[in-house]
Amino acid sequence: MKLLRTALLAAALAMPMALPAGAATPDNILVVAQNIDDIVAIDPAQAYEFSSGELVTNVYDRLVQYDAEDPTVLAPGLAAEWQADADAKTISFTLRDGATFHSGNPVRAEDVVFSFARVIKLNLTPAFILAQLGWTAENVEDMVTADGNKVVVKYEGDFSPAFALNVLAARPASIVDEKTVMEHEEDGDMGNKWLNANSAGSGPFELQTYRAGELVRYKSNADYFKGAPKVEGVIIRHVAEAATQQLLLQSGDVDMARNLTPDQIAGMEGDTIKVETYPQAAVHFLSFNQKKDVLQPEAVWDAARYLVNYKGMTDSFLKGQMEIHQAFWPKGFPGSYDETPYTYDPEKAKQILADAGIETPITVTLDVINSTPFTDMAQSLQASFAEAGINFDIIPGTGSQVITKYRERSHEAMLLYWGPDFMDPHSNAKAFAYNSDNSDDNYQATTTWRNAWAVPAEMNDMTKAALAESDAEKRNGMYVELQKEVQAKSPIVIMFQAAYQVAMDQKVEGYVNGATSDFVYYRLVTKN
Structure with missing residues (x-):
């Protein structure tokens, strides 16, 4: 044998x-x-x-x-x-x-x-x-x-x-x-x-x-x-x-x-073939450049969280590709925060804007990679945000074009994704919750700097404290609290965690x- x-x-x-x-x-x-x-x-x-x-x-x-x-x-x-x-x-x-x-x-x-x-x-x-x-x-x-x-x-x-x-x-x-x-x-x-x-x-x-x-x-x-x-x-x-x-x-x-497409996956399962789905570390988000005056009020950030049709997208064209996730560290790893408190509620979003005295309509350009599912996501956001008077003009581009604008901080709104360089929560905390120098000549490969968001000193301090904490359980708890802060008050709206589907015998x-x-x-x- x-x-x-x-x-x-x-x-x-x-x-x-x-x-x-x-x-x-x-x-x-x-x-x-x-x-x-x-x-x-x-x-x-x-x-x-x-x-x-x-x-x-x-x-x-x-x-x-x-x-x-x-x-x-x-x-x-x-x-x-x-x-x-x-x-x-x-x-x-x-x-x-x-x-x-x-x-x-x-x-x-x-x-x-x-x-x-x-x-x-x-x-x-x-x-x-x-x-x-x-x-x-x-x-x-x-x-x-x-x-x-x-x-x-x-x-x-x-x-x-x-x-x-x-x-x-x-x-x-x-x-x-x-x-x-x-x-x-x-x-x-x-x-x-x-x-x-x-x-x-x-x-x-x-x-x-x-x-x-x-x-x-x-x-x-x-x-x-x-x-x-x-x-x-x-x-x-x-x-x-x-x-x-x-x-x-x-x-x-x-x-x-x-590497099958979602359409192919949908018709693959049967007596001889099965499809397995695996959550991935990449998180997908919508962000607002703070160099744009109309995007600076926190009420705009708050309202935006209720203008994403999360379930509508994951139940349709994103089915099997993404799941709802609203925090910067991916689900399934120590230190993740998996609560999803935000749902699509345009009436609530309109009330938030009205209470803050925000005049609508607001027109904003939205940069997006010109391929599926990103263009489909952008169109969904365009339709749902319009319900509250925030109008997106979609600007599709190649991946390199979109990333270049992001690095230059020349965009207004941006639809992108982010994955950690290594599996420690600081890899993403630094990207989403830290920016101690927001000056134009202090280039940083983070979502905070690229969106010109001067992170509050308290949040910067929380990020540094979590990095230095030697007790593993306490450290993970600090990252959970940090994610709650970013989730509640930042110009970055985290929407989904990617999933990966594999068809096999x-x-x-x-x-x-x-x-x-x-x-x-x-x-x-x-x-x-």
Whole structure:
């Protein structure tokens, strides 16, 4: 039986890109149709795209990580245990026994030091995440040190160990095999060129083949410290067109289709195909630029919260794509606030405006990305806000055009979405509840600064206090209170949390798709 499974795996991994029409997928290989042309890099020190995040998560481990069993809980990874000293700003990790890289090399404390220093020294796109810990190319090897099977991490900054741990659970904190990587160094690149075509991880899958814009092949790591994956391999075929993905799934050529449209999803479920829905971390919001005089009164913000037809949208064209969520941190993670106190009530909105002496009609431009579902959302807002005399002139544009206006603070109203860079509530609190310098020349990649909202000093102080709080339960409670404040009094109306739908063969079980692309796991998948 072992020989048969091995032969099937070898045959599957040798399959050409175009499978014969109607061909059944191998029994113990998961075959996925997905658009993966967003990948620019797969080296954990450089990877910053959605699809590359999935690859890194399945191939590499971190000291601490959100894992397949429960992607909302920070769990031990390559570290079996750790101790945090908030006063000394130090976390001491003890590595688990017996963990090995795919090369067979043991995972050493020195590999951890190398991996973190490598990210900082290469200083590629995601390096800023680790640099938040006060690490620089000059000091990182003093801030991260090895002693036997222990790693001591020091950090600088007025924040809690919980924040530091979430930073160390982020993608660029993945641990690479120093010996293997440095065997492939070219011109001082610390193996970057080689790692963008190969891998040197310890994760549940080993990267066997990567061809940009074509194919990713994973092979099961039989020696994984949490046990071997339940399938012997995963093949991800690049299929850009949703219609082609649908045909491949319906014909049995693939087990899973990752990029179907809502219309296709609506007609997919049946005896052989099922659809699973997964909440995502991105929150969608409407915001008002405070450089526009008529958008400055708080009554306009208050009324706006009652002029969004939340249920009307989620029951129709957003069905399956989004759920009502009115706070800046996504549901399903510690520190989230999941109450939704606002409903569509144009009469109440009109009364709020009248009581405040706001003269209507008000005409405001609304920038929106020119694609579905954003244009449909803008049209819904245009209709519902008009009920209270707030008239939106919709200005559609490409994503880059809309974002450019947002960064320039030249918009009036904006319909956009926001996702965290890493799974710590401060990642979004900084974006939605902090702006200590609202001057035009103090560019900040936050929704507050981009909407020219001078956040009240009390809210800025709350944000800094939550970041610094060392007690995890108390810290989460502080973020809940902060979300209530933003929800009640800000020019940013948070409306929805995104959802992601995946169609798959009925026999596929155990697929886990967490709130971000970094939380996509194939380790528990079975095909029964």
